Amino acid sequence: MYELIGVTKQYRRGQQRVDALAGIDLTLAQGDRLVIQGPTGGGKSTLLQMLGGLDRPTSGRVLLDGTDLAALSERRLTAVRGQTIGFVFQSFNLIPTLTAQENVETALVPLGVKAAERRIRAAEALESVGLGERLGHLPSELSGGQQQRVAIARALVKRPKVLLADEPTGNLDESMRDEIVDLLEGLCDEHGLTFVMVTHDSAVARRAPRLATIRKGRITIKENRRTTADRVEA
């Protein structure tokens, strides 16, 4: 599914050069689940943006199903994002003026889905995250957990192959956190998605079968055997 080969990303911050990613090699198969941890400014979000085609590496290749995202035109890259990749953000990033249903519909607009079908699919997606009764609510009328559910519905409504989540529980309390992680894991399993999540939360990280840590732009990956064993037992 994903193959990252020697990916680097450098920024200039004033006169200083910052190596956000310093030669990342990473392989992810379809349905893999990876949690990324690391200190602030270590390069977690940058790596997620490379995977999501939101940014381009300074060097190296980001292959998604054999296509190098770094070499695609802006137009093609936008199309890949629209069709293949779902995003969930820490701050939910919902459009404040649109209802929950309309927010979910925004993910179907780039695919050219007709309005009537958009409405049906958005309603189904919201139903699947337990917000079937909140279709007409504005984000401001929903709790943080509910807003993140809307964001998850928006990410999944287009039936992507990949789900990328950047601190999805960062703005939620503990009970809500578990609920959202359960929901994400459940949906990814159900749809067979490749799931990459950035988190600071060790409790969330412990649940992942693979844990990547990024420090100073370099990645180390550990298999989480206990979780894998738990899952096998289950």
Place this chain on the structure above:
Amino acid sequence: MFFTYLRRELRRRRKAALVVASGLALGIALVIVVNSVSSGMSRAQGKVLESLYGLGTDLTVTKAQERPEAGAQPQRPRFEFQGKEDGKEQSSDRLMVQGFQTLADSTVGTVAKQRGVDKAVGGLSLVNLKINGEFKRGEIQRGEGGQTQRGGPGGGTGGPGDTVTGGGAAFDVDSFTIYGTDVTAPDLGPLTTSTVSTGRTFTTTETDAEVAVVDSAYAQEKDLSVGDELTVKGVKFAIIGIATADSGQSAAQVYLPLKQAQTLSGSAAKITTIYVKATDSTRIDAVKTAIQKNVSGTTVTTSADLAQTVSGSLDTAADLAANVGKWLSYAVLLAAVLVAGLLTSAAVGRRVREFGTLKALGWRSGRVTRQVVGEALVNGVIGGALGIAIGLAGAYAVTAASPTLTAELGASGGGFGGGRGGGMVFGGGPGGARTAVGKTVDIALTAPVSVTTVGLAVLLALGGGLVAGAFGAWRASRLRPADALRRVE
């Protein structure tokens, strides 16, 4: 999604939208009001000129000013009274050509033959001056013997020490202007700016008839009506119609057939002014040049020349509207568009995460840009509608208030029309008489709004919206999703 998103955004940011729309509205309203007032001014100036010229007249031809010969006395009216008995009334009636300059009426034919001339008609402007009154003899007081003897005109002799007391003269001066009109050409010349409200106008056969049309203001002053008689230099004219000037003052107080006016004033085959209609109103300057070149000794005046002599509050207001008003309105509009642009750009700045998210979801830059431009355009349309409404209301208010402007027509206009009041004739000399042609006309200002003005307003509104949208669109299109999301995380 486009319209839903647009509607929701405008509703949510209605205060910002209202500020942008109000700015544009103010600019557009100003443009409408200033444009309509400007066209009202032009219309008023046109009316002023029409009141002198007559409808359809493109230019006038008068005799060129001549330099008086060395030692020659300038022409001026002269009255002679004979010594008569005490208390005996004496009167003198003088009919003079206005400006004392005449052209041979054959010039009309010459002018009519010029290239570009559609029609030419001659007219004679006169002033009738009547002085009526009596002398009273003074009393001679004898220095010696205490005898009193009456002095008299040419008579009586006084001794040394005699003094004359009392005596004097009381004379009324009455004057009115006369225009000798060519009754065979009723559709050209000064009478065309008046409407015959009572009675009738001249028929084309009344070339030498003793009939007169009187201006309504003069008729009221002298208590004249249709059927009455008016005596001019001893000749009685039957009043056949009362004419009311369509705007401003009438060209003359009494209209007579041209031939009668010529005979009475001793100006046989003479005219003062030729009124010319050009075949093509866009080639008036060429016609002017042709007449000046081919008909010597004449002064040709176009309405443009005459417009330059218009002064007074109308001219001041017209200048204000044309210069200060127009530039002010465009400056306000430009400022409004710039403010709208900056506000739109600032709004995009506040919505970086929103647009970044949409781009992350797969929205193309074009779609995001369209959304921004759409919002700005709707603001422009709202501003335009508001501006048109305010502008129309402003123009209506100006028309309803109808402020009166005074137009003063300068001396250099060149010998047509006629001023009221005989006093001006006493100015004496050709130069003085020419100065006396100056005329004051009161015109009510209107502010007509043309379809073109409204069209211009619509274009300005859409243009303003697009320019404002372009500011924001430029910013939105340059937004990279990673930067947008990174900046707000």
